[in-house]
Amino acid sequence: MITNVKLLKKETIARDTMAFYFEKPAGFEFRAGQFADYTLINPPETDEEGNTRGFSFITAPFEANIGAATRMRDTAFKRVLKDLAIGDEVKLDGPYGDFTLHKTESTPAVFIIGGIGVTPVRSMVAQAAHDRTQHKIILIHANRILEDAPFKLDFERLAEQNHNFRYIPVVTDEAPTTSKLEHGRVDEAMLKRYIAELNSPIYYLSGPEAMVKAIRQLLVGLKVNEDNIRTEEFAGY
Ligand SMILES: Cc1cc2nc3c(=O)[nH]c(=O)nc-3n(C[C@H](O)[C@H](O)[C@H](O)COP(=O)(O)OP(=O)(O)OC[C@H]3O[C@@H](n4cnc5c(N)ncnc54)[C@H](O)[C@@H]3O)c2cc1C
Known part of the structure; x- marks a missing residue:
């Protein structure tokens, strides 16, 4: 699914590390452990790495919102991400990946x-x-x-x-x-x-x-x- 999602909340969760929570789009399904690509929309600055980064979901599928967390290094993408206002939108493309928990519960x-x-x-x-x-x-x-x-x-x-x-x-x-x-x-x-x-x-x-x-x-x-x-x-x- 490719869709815009609205920022609901941002917070510092460790040294130089922030979590960003977005509204979960209607009908959006993913498995715990997957990730999505986030693209900034008309960012005020950019660099050679571009406006997209992949981040794993920190929230679980049963939770109401979706979230990502990252180390806040001094790159154009992360400066813009950090400064997003509540209600601003980013483009979400996902879910992707198969880094998910195995099904057999007897295997640790x-x-x-x-x-x-x-x-x-x-x-x-x-x-x-x-x-x-x-x-x-x-x-x-x-x-x-x-x-x-x-x-x-x-x-x-x-x-x-x-x-x-x-x-x-x-x-x-x-x-x-x-x-x-x-x-x-x-x-x-x-x-x-x-x-x-x-x-x-x-x-x-x-x-x-x-x-x-x-x-x-x-x-x-x-x-x-x-x-x-x-x-x-x-x-x-
Ligand atoms: C499947 C997958 C899931 C991912 N999930 C997450 C996630 O949940 N959270 C997350 O944070 N990242 C995740 N990543 C990595 C993420 O996509 C970015 O690559 C990462 O956050 C780096 O982005 P950046 O803007 O800081 O650096 P970029 O601008 O992308 O630059 C990266 C390059 O610049 C160098 N660089 C830039 N700044 C510094 C610095 N301050 N010090 C040293 N070197 C520097 C890096 O060594 C690297 O070579 C995931 C990647 C994949 C493939």
Whole structure:
């Protein structure tokens, strides 16, 4: 579907990171984990990357609105996006993608995510909690510092609501302040602390290209079947 959507709300959700919520068009359907292309309409400035970016849905299909979240870097697109007024419209083209939760509920899901790559996971975990699916879900979410972690409160709330969901924030660049926080790069020892059988889950990797590649290599080195590794690379980070 290609249609214009109206901005309803914008908010800062982590350091230099904003969420934008839009009116859901009538009849618009998508699956948790998918994304859409957003195009600015007659923007006051542009650059060589153009007026369109792809963003995953942060909202789940059961929720009333659709939303996207992004790191607010200093590009023409993001300056214009940040300055949109409530009620302004952007063009939405979507949904696209198949980075969606597998159907077999007895197979666990392990998300190993870097930074803003967590956007589709917010949608999938919220929908799974809403549908009361029986998937065991682990989210290992790495950020440089805790302030960079989008949806931390959301994930904590979802873990309380859904006992099949476990949220493990990881910080790579700061000393941990509590024992609940993992510290340092995601490695074999960290995975083994949370995953009893490395070969039983389906793994979902999302984030900056370099991180996705490194985690895939780690898993393959641990003899995880590559058919059970699904990835979404966020080009541009
Ligand atoms: C399927 C899919 C889903 C995606 N979902 C999301 C999402 O949910 N949220 C999200 O934020 N992004 C998502 N992305 C990435 C998104 O589409 C953009 O590519 C990204 O946000 C970068 O846009 P930009 O305007 O900041 O940089 P662009 O203007 O597109 O420039 C990107 C290039 O410039 C460099 N660059 C620009 N600014 C800086 C800077 N300040 N520091 C270092 N390098 C810089 C980058 O390294 C890169 O090479 C997704 C991508 C895909 C393919």
